[in-house]
Amino acid sequence: MSNRYFGNRAVVIGAGMGGLPAAQVLASYFKEVVVLERDILPTDATPRPGVPQGKHPHGLLAGGLKALSDLFPDFSSTLVQAGAYSLDSGREVCHEYPGQEPLPIRSLGVATFTMTRPLLELAVRRRVQENANVVFRDGCRVVALGATPDGNAVASAIYKTLSGELEVLPADLIVDASGRGKLTLDFLKYIGHPMPEETVIGVDFGYSTAVYTIPPDATPARKVMITMPRAPGESRTGIVLLREDGKWFAALGGRGADTPPADSAAFTAYAASLPTSSVYDAIKYATQHGGIERFAFPESRRLHFSTDNFPRGLIPIADSVCRFNPVYGQGMSAAAQEAVVLRDLLEAHAGDADPLAALSGEFLSAIDSIIENPWSLAALPDLAYPDARGKRPPNLEKLIEHHMAITKAAHHDPDIHKQLIEVLNLLKPVSALQAIEIVEKVTGEEVQNPTASA
Template identity: 40%
Template sequence: VTVLERDLLPAGPEARTGTPHCRQAHTLLKAGLNALLQFFPEFETELELAGAVRARAAIDILVETPGFDPWPRRDFGFDTLCMTRPLVESVARRLVERQGNIALLPQCRVRRLAHSADKSSVSGVYHDEANGQPCRLDADIVIDASSRGNLTLDALHELGLPRPAETEIGVDIGYATAIFDIPPGASREWRGIIHRPDAQSGRGAFLFSVENNRWQISLSGMHGDHPPDDLQGFVAFAKTLRTPTVYEAIKDATMVGVIHRFVFPCSVRRRFEALATFPKGLVPVGDVICRFNPAFGQGMTVAVQQVSVLKTLLDERAGNALPLNDVAPAFFTAIQGVLAAPWGVAESDFMYAKTRGERPVDFQQRLKFGSMLQRVAIEDAAVHKVLTAVNHLLIPPTALREPHIVEKVNALMAVSN
């Protein structure tokens, strides 16, 4: 396996230009951590040794949502780890580099995909080496994890094949993220705060304890209402949130470094599964297929889950001596279950009046059901546990449609009406 990476890879947990969103707060959901442990059993231990902060789900992470500020604290038996994105990358990269059959080549910029003479398959990549020398690398199978997906889309055009249809949810969300030293007298009742925005303001926040005894805090605003990148404005923006929790935490804290901003225009889902023909030897993954509003913290986890699906399919082919280069159609079909839950969450952005895109026909009913479901979960610890597992992508959202849960939601709806 040869991995071509455009950036000069740092030795430790440092931000790099190839991941412009890496300075913003990130979450590795429990399902994402579980999937990574399948590849690297020591991953969780290595993260903690590198400084990641262990937090008990629904206890150490304070969750504030409109009407429920905060949610009750309940122990559902699993932990999450809080850390910066560069720390996750650094640990993952170190573990990959220990694999004897993987060559990691930095400062190699892939220009385009190579294809067979009959244009039926992708056969490698054209790239520039670290010294600028153009080169071709042949491969049995090419995995496009280049985020925006231009390599795959350009290859389809070059091969005379149609692009996949795209569904967009225009959110125009802007982030500003700062690092603060944790003050000596800071609250020890929580290790993180998730402040979900309401439909009127669209302003939200994340605060996580991260490595080096610091807080990483991301403030966000929808549809052009973006937080500023100066300390005074940053703190003032935090003061406008629905609750004072984040503001009270940072108002007297010392900021480290500068504030970094990031703008995310839209969630995008490409319907590769609907294509009648797709070139052999090529498999796009991650954001190439589907990217979500980062406010929901699903991106890293969904990417790892996709790779887990791909591993299963490749293992099956290797065991049965089947060719590896025809795996893409089966992969596109198999990941639809992985994408369904996070895309359903992304569609909740239609609660904002300015969100662009085609709203699902049943959106209002879903919104009402979700609101009542939260009210049930507040009172019923068992339902709260299921909801938490769904939010961590551990179980499918269909678990929330079990008859005993729907019955409780419908009963509350009847009373509310």
């Protein structure tokens, strides 16, 4: 075995936006990388059954684009060639907050793309396929992970083929990007490892999506128009978003019993009830293509794995560690950032005698801050909803007031506007909005630096 390889084979479970970036990373460190995918992978940008929300709008945040560009050189050109539209987040994304004017059009240097989820996945998968040592096996449903005799490490992925045959694939490292973490949890239970604690925020969020051709005289002012709920604790929201085929997604969302309908007339009426009229104005005379897709999301779920003596060679990633409320469009970007963390750790251990010895625990520790950023961003508006289930911070009202004050201050202060957009795009942590200079600008009062010397 070449000294540059960590092992003969790595297995990635799941060929979605959690597994593909991980496969790209592992290709440089293992002789062979096998990607096992339950679905039959399409050859074009077609939604697939394993991504039930694939027919709905998805957002690649600027932080996600940066991470993918770190893993795939010149990735922006890949997206342009695939047909994605470039997107200036300061000039072409409009967040409409009821009771105030939309944020001014400013070039903030925060760029990404708008496209469908299947197109993004196809573009990434094709880049991964450029690695000669990466093998895709679709139509393979992984049913369990095999352990070494001492129970301290994973040894194999056990899967069923479409014909029902059970096969065992030995591996030195397994990345669980299967979506819900069940394979990892079942494995931990089997070997007697402590089960992770969970943090859950019950949101009971539902959304409906339709695709339209919008008449030229009703074309939205920007490529993405987002209508926020009327007030903290209310839930109706909507978005129109330009697709790569020139059509527009229109998606409506609501919580509990107030989820949007699947009937076209009722869908349009629901759009008319939103706090601002942008979605309704775009679709009221538009031509609808196909039916209305619905998706229900009961809860955000974060697993806190014990990193002490975590099984060697097992790497849960993306939704297998934390499943975010999809309304905020954070999942794909967070997964890409986690893959960058994995790459950096592999590089750091490249000279070790046993580079996999502590990798799993270090990875889970390192991605905690990656997860915390989007998690806290989503938790604030989610927990403001009265019927949401979950532990609320004692200062929730103050946090909400501060965030609302920031959105208002962003109208007249380009620096605050830039900071806000960078945080929402996962380029900076939420703590950036708590910086002393930001708080002073928002409140108009001087803040004492607690770290300053007496």
